[in-house]
Amino acid sequence: MQSRNEADLTQYNTLKLQSKCQLLFRINRQEDIPQAIALAKAQGVPWFVLGGGSNVVLSEYYAGAILHMHIRGIKRELVGQAGNADNGTSDLASRAEYTVGAGENWNLFVRQSLCEGYGGLENLSLIPGTVGAAPIQNIGAYGVEVAQHITGVTVYDTLSESFTLLKPQDCDFGYRSSIFKRHPDRYVVCNVRFSLSKDAPYQLSYAGLAEKCDASIAGNHVNIGKVISNIRKLKLPDPAVLPNAGSFFKNPVISFTQFNSLKKQYPSVAHYPEKNAVKVAAGWLIEQAGWKGFRNEKVGIHTEQALVVVNHNGGNAADILHLAEQVRHAVLEKFSISLEIEPVVLR
Numbered sequence: 050m051q052s053r054n055e056a057d058l059t060q061y062n063t064l065k066l067q068s069k070c071q072l073l074f075r076i077n078r079q080e081d082i083p084q085a086i087a088l089a090k091a092q093g094v095p096w097f098v099l100g101g102g103s104n105v106v107l108s109e110y111y112a113g114a115i116l117h118m119h120i121r122g123i124k125r126e127l128v129g130q131a132g133n134a135d136n137g138t139s140d141l142a143s144r145a146e147y148t149v150g151a152g153e154n155w156n157l158f159v160r161q162s163l164c165e166g167y168g169g170l171e172n173l174s175l176i177p178g179t180v181g182a183a184p185i186q187n188i189g190a191y192g193v194e195v196a197q198h199i200t201g202v203t204v205y206d207t208l209s210e211s212f213t214l215l216k217p218q219d220c221d222f223g224y225r226s227s228i229f230k231r232h233p234d235r236y237v238v239c240n241v242r243f244s245l246s247k248d249a250p251y252q253l254s255y256a257g258l259a260e261k262c263d264a265s266i267a268g269n270h271v272n273i274g275k276v277i278s279n280i281r282k283l284k285l286p287d288p289a290v291l292p293n294a295g296s297f298f299k300n301p302v303i304s305f306t307q308f309n310s311l312k313k314q315y316p317s318v319a320h321y322p323e324k325n326a327v328k329v330a331a332g333w334l335i336e337q338a339g340w341k342g343f344r345n346e347k348v349g350i351h352t353e354q355a356l357v358v359v360n361h362n363g364g365n366a367a368d369i370l371h372l373a374e375q376v377r378h379a380v381l382e383k384f385s386i387s388l389e390i391e392p393v394v395l396r
């Protein structure tokens with residue numbers, strides 16, 4: 050296992066926050082995990098797993114050990130009978146079970162599964178980051194959450210000091226949450242298992258998606274993945290051009306009672322249905338509170354996407370978190386709704 054002292058993490062996070070850590074371990078195999086944790090413990094420092102760095106706010110100095118996830122490998126097992134398909138995939142088995150290393154790039158895996166003829170993950174195309182991070186906050190987009198396709202997660206459990214295969218019901222997946230997000234010091238994800246199907250139903254119910262996927266292009270999962278990628282490229286800033294961590298705030302989930310009084314005052318409030326509750330669009334709240342497009346000399350709120358905090362000019366974690374707090378305060382004052390930050394803050 051390779052390791053470095055006083056390593057620079059600036060290139061390892063999409064907000065391009067200048068950051069250093071005391072120790073950096075490159076995790077190439079799952080056996081490296083207990084070894085790295087033991088070395089961190091021996092030095093009396095905490096540890097933290099870093100994937101692609103697209104959902105973290107890194108402090109300027111982390112006095113601990115970063116486990117940088119690089120476990121690779123995509124294994125595919127075919128299940129079920131071939132035949133009965135009218136979309137050119139009749140020679141394929143009906144389902145594929147993929148076991149994917151935590152350090153694989155998420156979008157490349159999605160593209161591979163689609164190109165091999167297996168659908169399910171197309172709506173999650175172009176989400177940055179690693180496969181191992183996908184279950185952490187149960188990534189979701191365009192009406193699909195990754196938990197719908199996960200059949201198992203192999204973890205290193207620091208409590209039992211052993212490798213364990215967790216079933217989906219053990220992961221307690223919810224909206225941008227899971228057992229892993231709630232117990233960050235307990236589990237390190239080594240690989241994730243997915244069940245994908247050549248006949249997976251298309252999910253086009255998300256606002257505006259069905260119109261973009263007209264009959265001529267909706268014919269297969271690959272094309273839907275391409276449509277989603279194109280929409281995302283138009284809507285979201287590319288972190289390589291304008292550093293950001295995607296949506297910085299979760300969409301707040303509120304009761305029907307609270308929503309009804311909000312709607313009375315603001316009839317155009319953007320919202321989505323949620324089980325026994327209503328999910329309000331955080332971007333709409335931020336825009337109404339007057340913060341869309343705000344910028345100071347270092348950081349700002351994106352001009353097109355009020356949910357996205359951007360690092361214009363060498364801002365650090367404190368600059369980003371100060372701005373997020375100003376936005377949170379403004380939304381709380383105006384709507385009595387408390388926004389929650391989506392990325393994980395490493396202090």
Ligand SMILES: Cc1cc2nc3c(=O)[nH]c(=O)nc-3n(C[C@H](O)[C@H](O)[C@H](O)COP(=O)(O)OP(=O)(O)OC[C@H]3O[C@@H](n4cnc5c(N)ncnc54)[C@H](O)[C@@H]3O)c2cc1C
Binds near residue numbers: 183233296
């Ligand atoms: C432009 C942009 C668009 C985005 N769009 C979406 C979107 O549509 N939907 C969505 O849900 N998210 C979105 N995100 C957020 C982000 O891409 C996802 O959360 C992604 O899964 C993070 O992956 P990562 O490898 O970069 O994780 P990191 O940022 O490196 O880590 C995130 C968290 O996961 C933990 N973690 C990472 N890997 C492991 C592991 N192997 N074991 C244990 N813990 C681990 C880390 O400790 C940290 O707590 C977007 C981000 C950007 C920049």
